[in-house]
Amino acid sequence: MTAAALLANARDELRDVPQNGLGVVKVSRWRGTRIVRAGQAWHLGVLLLADDAVFETGEVLRAAAEVRRGYTAESARARADRRAQARRGGFAEGEIVHVDWHPIDVAAVDTGDASGPLVLVDGEPHVRWAPGASPVPLAGYLAERIALARG
Template identity: 65%
Template structure:
């Protein structure tokens, strides 16, 4: 039986020459404006972020940018612009992709039969739920497909 841990280790090996995307966390202080600071990097594989030692569930993905001076038709657009500016203030370069709000996945719990984030062991097969309303699909095929797209092999 192939384990979740083995599939992730294989993915890391295959991705070793592929650029990673930034991981950030919110930083709030009394003396500075809110910002998002760099805490690492990971490969973005659909609903998963895989770094050298962890597997994370994706959440908010943004690009660092100056919000400029614009009128906003919606408060949500203003909020997104402010989040992009927070990443810029935190030291990310303009246009850089940043992942924020991610959560660590317990791969060992999945291999023991539990679920963690979008991963679960379904009928003994490591599986992933690729959308909150979708069903589970085998993790092996999901990783193969997503990695091929990321590497440009599947185009």
């Protein structure tokens, strides 16, 4: 089965599962830096499956109001700022937001090229689920991730 067909089947199985927000960073002189909505997708591990596209997962965060507090690490301060940018951009408090995602060319994968974490191995679509990990069959990966998404 092709990657495109496997992903189409996954969409059908996920129709009643809520999607997460996709965000992009907008910089404005008047409104400051914020993360605004650019769509929605189901989060399936290293893949974000939208109604008409597939993306490689980037940063995942929850929108939160900006609060003043002390941080022991600069990375914690930066993460809090990103959450506040999503809230200022219109995401609801606590809403999951995906930022820095990258499009995957599924048609290229089906013709033998790799795109993002997807690759064809011996004619079968596979996914590299972690950097440096061996690719696993996409069909099994999607089945496992769909079961987790259904909770």
